[in-house]
Amino acid sequence: MNAVVITGAxxxxxxxxxxxxxxxxxxxxxxxxxxxxxxxxxxxxxYPQRLKIVPLDVxxxxxxxxxxxxxxxxxxxxxxxxxxxxxxxxxxxxxGGSMDFSSFMAPYNINCLGAVRMVxxxxxxxxxxxxxxxxxxxxxxxxSVAHRDAISSYCMSKTALNMAxxxxxxxxxxxxxxxxxxxxxxxxxxxxxHAGEKPPSFEVNGKLIGKFWPWExxxxxxxxxxEDRDWEDRLVLIDNEGAxxxx
Ligand SMILES: NC(=O)c1ccc[n+]([C@@H]2O[C@H](COP(=O)([O-])OP(=O)(O)OC[C@H]3O[C@@H](n4cnc5c(N)ncnc54)[C@H](OP(=O)(O)O)[C@@H]3O)[C@@H](O)[C@H]2O)c1
Numbered sequence: 121m122n123a124v125v126i127t128g129a130x131x132x133x134x135x136x137x138x139x140x141x142x143x144x145x146x147x148x149x150x151x152x153x154x155x156x157x158x159x160x161x162x163x164x165x166x167y168p169q170r171l172k173i174v175p176l177d178v179x180x181x182x183x184x185x186x187x188x189x190x191x192x193x194x195x196x197x198x199x200x201x202x203x204x205x206x207x208x209x210x211x212x213x214x215x216g217g218s219m220d221f222s223s224f225m226a227p228y229n230i231n232c233l234g235a236v237r238m239v240x241x242x243x244x245x246x247x248x249x250x251x252x253x254x255x256x257x258x259x260x261x262x263x264s265v266a267h268r269d270a271i272s273s274y275c276m277s278k279t280a281l282n283m284a285x286x287x288x289x290x291x292x293x294x295x296x297x298x299x300x301x302x303x304x305x306x307x308x309x310x311x312x313x314h315a316g317e318k319p320p321s322f323e324v325n326g327k328l329i330g331k332f333w334p335w336e337x338x339x340x341x342x343x344x345x346x347e348d349r350d351w352e353d354r355l356v357l358i359d360n361e362g363a364x365x366x367x
Pocket of ligand 1: 127128129130131132133134151152153154176177178179180203204205206207230256257258259303304305306307308309334
C-alpha cells in the first residue's frame, strides 16, 4: 500500500488532498498544525486505519524531527511527500512607508525552509518507494510574470521555495527522485472550523471571487502527483489545469 505525508493538512487544499489519497486507498500521514481544528478527526473517523494524524509545525526543526520519528515508528516506507503548508505574512503597500520586517521571516521559514526541513527529515523513509517529492508553490512566486507591486513576503517566499526545489532537484533527481512543483490555481480557501460547515460564499459585489473550491483543486492535484511523466528530467511549475508557468 502506498503512503504519503502531507504538511498543513488541517483544512482546505491539504485536507482535500488527504481525502483524495484516502479515496485511492493510500495511507495518509497528515501533518496537523491546528490542534483544535476537528476536520482531520472527522476524516479519520471515515478512514480510521489509513489516516494517521501527526503533529507537525514545519517551521520548527524539532517538530519536523519528532514527526519523522513518529512516522518511522509506523513504517519504513513513504512513497510521496507533499509540502503544502504555507504562511501568508504581511503585505506592505510599496517601497515607502513603514514595514515590519520581522513579520516577513515567517513565510520564508514555513514555505521555503519548511520544504527543505521536510525533505531532509523524511528522505531516509523514501529510499524504497515511489520517491516522489511534491511542493505546492504558486504563480505568486514566478519572477518573470510577476504583476503585483506590493512588497509581499508570501511572493518572495514562494520564489525562494522554487529555487530550493530546483536545488533539491539537481541533487536528488540523479538518485531516482521525481518532483512536482505545483500551482493549485486561485483557490477559495475558507477558515472552515467544523466538518460539514458550508464555506462562505466568497461573493463580493455579487461576484464570486477565486476560481476553484479546495476539493476541485485537490482533485486535479492528486492525479498529477501520482501519475508518472515521461519527462521527469525537467522541472516545471504546472497548475491545476495542466498549464506550465515560467518560474
Ligand atoms: N488559495 C490559493 O488561491 C492559493 C494559490 C496559490 C498557491 N496556494 C498554495 O496552496 C497551499 C494550500 O493553501 P490553502 O489555500 O489551502 O491555504 P491554507 O488553508 O492557509 O493552507 C495552508 C495550511 O498550512 C498551515 N500552516 C501554517 N503554518 C504552518 C506551519 N508552520 N506548519 C504546518 N502548517 C502550517 C495553515 O494554518 P493557518 O491557517 O493557521 O495559517 C493552513 O492550515 C499553500 O502552499 C498555498 O501557498 C494557494
